[in-house]
Amino acid sequence: MTPIELQRGVSYYLPFTLLSYLIGAIPTGYWLGKLWKGVDVRRRGSGNLGATNVFRVLGIGPGIVTLLVDVAKGAVPVVWIQNVDPDALGLAVVAGLAAIAGHTASLFVGFRGGKGVATSAGVFAALLPVPSVIALAAFLLSLAMSRRVSVGSIVAAVTLAGTAFIFSPDPLRTYTAAAVACLVIWTHRGNIKRILAGTEPRIGNG
Secondary structure, X not given: OOHXXXXXXXXXXXXXXXXXXXXXXOOHHHHHHHHHHOOOHHHOOOOOOOHHHHHHHHOHHHHHHHHHHHHHHHHHHHHHHHHHOOOOHHHHHHHHHHHHHHHHOEHHHOOEOOOOHHHHHHHHHHHOHHHHHHHHHHHHHHHHHHXXXXXXXXXXXXXXXXXXXXXOOOHHHHHHHHHHHHHHHHHOHHHHHHHHHOOOOOOOOO
């Protein structure tokens, strides 16, 4: 954070942070399920509100819409800050983290949500474009090889954190990427157990 940012205090950060959280908290999969097919995705499939479960429960159309909106929920707050105050990197990072927090723990659905992958992708597409492209390639390759979205998500998170150390212009973005990678791994802890047990479903197998 710059000295100017530090001098501004809580009153400067709070409105941006709260609004970013509310943007991230939009429960895309839940609302789409209710409006599109009258289905509560929290009670179907894995019960997760992210795009993967929406694909499985509602189909390709709602799944794609959920994915795109969830990515936008992360990108919009960061791009917004970058345009309003281009020198406020700290505020852009805080806004991105608030959006991810909103996605994973939305107040609109009892502080439930998705696993943070799509919204994190939007945040880092704005903060770290080159590592994000590399992470996307790692995701697609891992998905193709394993046919498991969870594997692709974990590999992408680790790849983003690793490449951030190479391409990031400052420590704040680097350590933020590492922290979010840890969050993604933590939200996938159940998937990791199933992967190790050989019971994690593959695409096309339920």
